[in-house]
Amino acid sequence: MALVVDPAELLAIAVDAAEAAGELLLRRFRVPAQGVERKSSSTDMVSDADRDAEALIRERVRAARGDDAIVGEEGGEQAGASGLRWVIDPLDGTTNFLFGIPQWAVSIACEDDEGGLLGVVRSPCHAETFTAIRGRGAFVGREALAVSRKTDLADALVATGFSYLPSERAAAARILLRVLPVVRDVRRAGAASLDIAWTAAGRFDAYYEIPTHHWDWAAGVVLAREAGAVVSTLEPLGPSGPGLVAAGPGLHDALRALVTGAQR
Structure with missing residues (x-):
């Protein structure tokens, strides 16, 4: 299906959702965790913070883009008819989060039939939001990103x-x-x-x-x-x-x- 929306509008939705989820998570950071459970192994954890952050992101995306598909680490996949799919990791680095280590993030992507259309990674503890739209460059804030030029x-x-x-x-x-x-x-x-x-x-x-x-x-x-x-x-x-x-x-x-x- 042809894309009929400006990717910049989609990026704004993703940034809003990621930053809101980040604020929610910051309020839970370094306080006693609730609802902690194991998933695939004894070292693979999930908490209420993960679930609540994903619920917030899903709510924001659905409110703005009700026909899009959504897949999240904690909440599974919701079908859509628009040709767009949102991919959510509401709390990447759960173990760090639970141990009070400030290296965790909120990750949101939107994909079309060509693959990744845009990506947002919000690092609340560093107050940084990384963004990219396919074909339009990558940024942290307004600073353009560039990979290392090393060869050795x-x-x-x-x-x-x-x-x-x-x-x-x-x-x-x-x-x-x-x-x-x-x-x-x-x-x-x-x-x-x-x-x-x-x-x-x-x-x-x-x-x-x-x-x-x-x-x-x-x-x-x-x-x-x-x-x-x-x-x-x-x-x-x-x-x-x-x-x-x-x-x-x-x-x-x-x-x-x-x-x-x-x-x-």
Whole structure:
């Protein structure tokens, strides 16, 4: 279906919802958590804060775009007829949030039949909103984003993350043993959407993670590509699904080869 709405209007909806959810989450941050439950494993947590933030975002999106589909990490998928789909991670970095670590984000993307149309990653603790529209560049506030221009992995600060499943964590550790001696250093900050946004901003030189879920990367990938990154998928380590590499053109192929070589 042809897009008949200005993507800037959709971006405004996403920014409004992300910033409102961020304010809700800030009010819950570093106070005793409620409704904490385990999901896929003993280390994969969800709380009332996740659920309430997603409910707020869904309400804002439905009020503005009632015919669009919505898929969220906590609330499942709602069908739509418009040809647009919103992909929501209401609290990316739940473990950090629950432990009082200020590295978590709200991630909202909107997709059409060509893929990611726009992405918003809101970092409430840093008071930063990362935005991108396909073909129109990526920004934090009004500052244009650009990925690292480095070409040597030995100079690269690389972000990564790990699965919640023990078998996949062991495989990720084996990959890390191959990557760590080759790069400048590795950071595991605990929120994939922020890792990718910071890669888009050149704060990290590159990012890889296996597995990643759609809601983890949907917004960040739009940011990264609009900032000049090359983004590609990685083969799964197990049942959780494929992974992702995002880096500037001078680093992507070498990092991808290093990670895939370590998977064999």
